[in-house]
Amino acid sequence: MRLAGEMWHVxxxxxxxxxxxxxxxxxxxxxxxxxxxxxxERWMAGMVWLIMAGDAAFGENxxxxxxxxxxxxxxxxxxxxxxxxxxxxxxxxxxxxxxxxQKTKI
Numbered sequence: 001m002r003l004a005g006e007m008w009h010v011x012x013x014x015x016x017x018x019x020x021x022x023x024x025x026x027x028x029x030x031x032x033x034x035x036x037x038x039x040x041e042r043w044m045a046g047m048v049w050l051i052m053a054g055d056a057a058f059g060e061n062x063x064x065x066x067x068x069x070x071x072x073x074x075x076x077x078x079x080x081x082x083x084x085x086x087x088x089x090x091x092x093x094x095x096x097x098x099x100x101x102q103k104t105k106i
Contacts, residue, residue, distance in 0.1 A: 013069035020076035027080045033091065049077050 037045075053077030055062060 001100070008050070013066070016073050020073040020080075020103045023080040024076055027087070030087075045077075045081075048083055049074055049081075052077075 050069045053074040056067050056074055059067050059070070
């Protein structure tokens with residue numbers, strides 16, 4: 001039982017950080033139009049990020065290891081979100097420019 005408890009305390013954080021780390025290459029190397037994200041999904045992701053970042057920054061009674069992995073996961077997710085927003089903005093700008101070029105040709 002002790003091994004299972006230790007695996008939970010070490011394995012779960014490693015999985016969370018690994019999934020957060022995978023989010024960044026997925027966003028960086030995605031091709032084509034960025035997918036739409038529903039309002040509910042954006043709120044849920046924002047709340048998860050706020051909880052992790054808040055626990056990492058202000059978790060007074062939390063162990064150092066927990067604060068570190070939550071901070072790492074929150075930082076990776078914030079970086080992935082920033083890259084996604086930048087790509088979405090650039091994609092929309094290019095689409096509008098192409099639409100403007102089509103109007104002038106007609």
